[in-house]
Amino acid sequence: MMKRITLLWCLTVCLTANISAQTEISEFAAEREAQIEQQSGKSISTIEELLTRIDKSSYTAIERQMLDRYIRMQNRNILADITPTAGETETFTPITGDFFFDTGGPGGGNWSGEPGNYTSCGCVTTTTLAGVTEIEFLDFMVFAPDDWLKIYDGVDTTGPVLFDNSTGGANEADRWMSDIIASNGSTIFVGTSGALTFELSVTPVIDLLGWEVEILNAGDLGANENTIEGFSYYPNPTDETLNLSSVDRIENVVIYNLLGQQVLSQDINAMSTALTISSLTTGTYLMKVTVNGQEGVCRIIKN
Numbered sequence: 001m002m003k004r005i006t007l008l009w010c011l012t013v014c015l016t017a018n019i020s021a022q023t024e025i026s027e028f029a030a031e032r033e034a035q036i037e038q039q040s041g042k043s044i045s046t047i048e049e050l051l052t053r054i055d056k057s058s059y060t061a062i063e064r065q066m067l068d069r070y071i072r073m074q075n076r077n078i079l080a081d082i083t084p085t086a087g088e089t090e091t092f093t094p095i096t097g098d099f100f101f102d103t104g105g106p107g108g109g110n111w112s113g114e115p116g117n118y119t120s121c122g123c124v125t126t127t128t129l130a131g132v133t134e135i136e137f138l139d140f141m142v143f144a145p146d147d148w149l150k151i152y153d154g155v156d157t158t159g160p161v162l163f164d165n166s167t168g169g170a171n172e173a174d175r176w177m178s179d180i181i182a183s184n185g186s187t188i189f190v191g192t193s194g195a196l197t198f199e200l201s202v203t204p205v206i207d208l209l210g211w212e213v214e215i216l217n218a219g220d221l222g223a224n225e226n227t228i229e230g231f232s233y234y235p236n237p238t239d240e241t242l243n244l245s246s247v248d249r250i251e252n253v254v255i256y257n258l259l260g261q262q263v264l265s266q267d268i269n270a271m272s273t274a275l276t277i278s279s280l281t282t283g284t285y286l287m288k289v290t291v292n293g294q295e296g297v298c299r300i301i302k303n
Contacts, residue, residue, distance in 0.1 A: 081106055086202075087123035091155075093130045093256065095286065095299065096218045100129060102200060102210025110141065112206045118142075122204035128155055128197045134217035135196060137187040140177045141209035142200075145169075149211075150199040153191035157199050162189050166201070188216070228296035231289060237301035240278040246271055248292035255300070256286045277302055 082092050083105040094100065102108075103125055107116020129135075142149055148166035152159040163184065165174040171183045180187050189196070200210075230247035244250055249271055255264040263280060280302045287298045 082129075084125055084127040084198075086119040086121040086125050089126040091128040091130055093286070094132060094215045094218050095297065096215055098215045098218070100127075100135070100198075100213040100215060103202075104207070104210055106212070108139075108141070108209035110209065112208060114209070116209070117207040118147075118200065118202060118210035120204050120207040121202055123202060125200045125202070126157065126197065127200075128195055129215070129218075130155070130195050131218045132196045132215055133192065133194060134188065134190045134215075135213045136189075136216055137177065137180060137211055137213055139209060139212040140180055140187070142175060142211070143203075143206050143208050144173045144175050146205065147200075147202045147208075149201075151189060152197040152199070153195075154193045154197060155195045156197055159191075159193060159197065162191065162196075228289065228291045228294050231291050231296060233287075233289075233298060233300070237303045238277065239303045240276060242275045242277055242287075242300060244268070244273050244275055244289070246291050251290040251292070253290075254288045255280070256288070257283065 082094055082098060082100045084090055084092075084101075084103055086103040092100075099106075102118035103121070104116045104118045108114055109117065112120075142165065144165040145167040148169070149163065150157070150161060150166065150169070151163040153162055154160070161170070163171055163174075163180075165171040165179075167173075171180070174180055174183055177187060228246070231245070231250070233242055233244050236242070244253065250268040250273065252265070252267045252269075253275060254262060255277070257263050263285065264277065266275065277300075282302055285300050285302065287300050289296050289298065
């Protein structure tokens with residue numbers, strides 16, 4: 001008899017929790033529908049319909065956001081995208097102009113289940129962007145405060161908090177870009193420590209677009225590619241050999257992966273050389289070159 005009562009109690013609790021979650025999702029969907037209706041007075045169109053619409057002036061704010069997102073995805077250099085692994089603690093070393101996404105990567109949309117949405121993993125994902133001091137949100141949608149994002153000015157979660165849309169946070173329940181602008185004044189965040197750390201907590205209930213962030217300032221590694229006058233390198237991408245050439249003496253070359261780890265270092269002391277990188281795994285790397293006392297940072301791609 002006691003087992004039956006316990007089982008009945010468990011079923012009741014689970015059913016109540018499920019109903020509560022479904023109710024919250026329904027309320028969220030209703031909130032999103034209300035935004036769309038307020039701006040357009042009708043249901044939102046598909047991308048295909050928007051692209052073929054003759055009267056371009058009739059786009060609503062929501063539809064323009066969809067189009068902007070679609071165009072960015074079509075013209076994106078995927079080698080500049082940084083996507084963390086759900087549930088992991090990781091460190092990346094971007095350069096200025098790179099893009100940082102939630103755990104779903106590029107894409108995502110206004111509704112749960114869309115490709116590119118953050119992973120509803122029931123976990124916490126912590127990502128440090130080493131060397132980064134300034135970022136800008138180009139897109140944002142998080143199911144706060146159930147799911148929440150905190151941004152710290154530092155190499156871990158002990159630094160000063162720049163953004164917090166969790167319960168009790170300074171940006172509590174910020175879900176949209178408009179919310180960030182209202183609570184922060186803009187979509188740009190600036191740190192002073194030399195690193196920014198993103199902590200994303202997600203329930204297993206719902207997934208949404210997440211975010212797209214552009215790295216505006218990444219310190220020394222944010223220099224433009226091939227900043228040393230008279231220095232060149234080719235081919236890029238390459239399978240095995242990277243040819244380096246300069247009008248002045250190339251002193252040395254150091255190659256780092258996007259986690260900031262040194263993977264190759266070689267003294268050159270010549271005006272040209274063929275650098276063998278066949279031992280590197282396929283991916284994108286940062287090559288720091290010293291030429292006659294000058295340092296430059298270049299992005300190279302190993303096929």
